[in-house]
Amino acid sequence: MRLAFIAAAPLLLLFAACSPPAADTNAAPPMVQMSSDARSTMERVNSARFTNPMPATLAEPLAAAPADAPTPAPGPAGDTPTAAAPAESVSYDAGLVRIQVLLDRAHFSPGVIDGYDGENVRKAVSAYQGAHGLTVSGLADDALLTQLEQADSSPALVAYVISAEDVAGPFADVPDDLEAMSRLQRVGYESATEALAEKFHMDEDLLRTLNPGVDFTAAGVEIVVANGGGELSASVTSIEVDKRDGAVLAYDADNRLVAYYPATIGSSEAPAPSGDHAVRAIAFDPTYHYDPARLPTFGERDHGALTIAAGPNNPVGAVWIALTADTYGIHGAPNPSQVSKTASHGCVRLTNWDATELGRAVRAGVPVRFRDTGGVVAQRTAASGG
DSSP: OOOSSOOBSOTTOOOOSSOOOOSSOOOSOOSBOOOHHHHHHHHHHHTOOOOSOOOSSOSSOOOOOOTTOOOOOSGGGGOOOOSOOOOTTSOOOHHHHHHHHHHHHTTBOOSSBOSOOOHHHHHHHHHHHHHTTOOOOOOOOHHHHHHHHHHOOSOSEEEEEOOTTTTOOOOOOOOSSHHHHTTOSOOOOSOHHHHHHHHTTBOHHHHHHHSTTOOTTSTTBEEEEEOOOOOOSSOOOEEEEETTTTEEEEEOTTOOEEEEEEOEEOOSSSOOOOEEEEEEEEEESOBEEEOGGGOTTSSOOSSOOEEEOOSTTSTTTTEEEEESSTTOEEEOOSOGGGTTSSOOSSSEEOOHHHHHHHHHHOOTTOEEEEESSOOHHHHHHHHTTO
């Protein structure tokens, strides 16, 4: 999203907008224990193997946004899906849930954890394979699952007791229209279900499927959640933005790939920048300032500049990492399932949890290189002889 604003609440205010996933499940005893069906599902997923080999190509590969696609409106309404969601009749793959969770914990993000094959999990698999000296195929299999669980044997799914804070809200519908959104005091979650799914890096449908019949608005209820990743232990000293493959790669001081995130990066109408830039500042829980005078190619001009309150569902989500390229940044997103599947207005859009993880690991001055050629992981693997 190419934004005519300074995303701030002020830029020096670096408090967290998203809680880290509760990999160490909360200690409060449940008032309502999970059902036997949910517990059986949790145990089944935690012991699942990857028995369904990925096909060489996706059955419905993600299409690139057409060059003549209608110009999206600014803000959340600008998302232009390029692939349909999985059919409701298709069940999640238990082994793939495990792989997605383990990749998330290894900081090779599959995006939202949903148990489905797709571009984002394949990109994460490719990145993990390249970073660990494996043949880069992008195809998950039981051998990969074995390697992931050897590195981290914690269960993929765990029990969690819904807390009073989880259901406190306030929750409210978030309008797509920026002018209507600007009248909200906070652009928060629309429901406790959405808040819980995002807290645990999950798709809302998977959360509901794992917990049939659960009232997610009730504190004290025990549920099944993904045991996803926490903060990076390494400091990020350089970032690459792979514009062709739709990904952000983070490196440490030894030039080791320590994190990989799927990303929405610009569009044909508003491409992301190229070349070398740097992190200018980081803001958590930022407000969003929209000035149509500085976005000449987008949307109606029936209102003036707007300020959108902070919150995980505002147009830049939970984090704004400002770049030295004027008006550009790396930021969160209100729709995690659409990351890397939609167009943006020129900026780099991650899930809120991935943007939060990256934001906590970088500092001002970290170099950011935008690569137009793509295949950064494969290129580095070939160069190193891997």
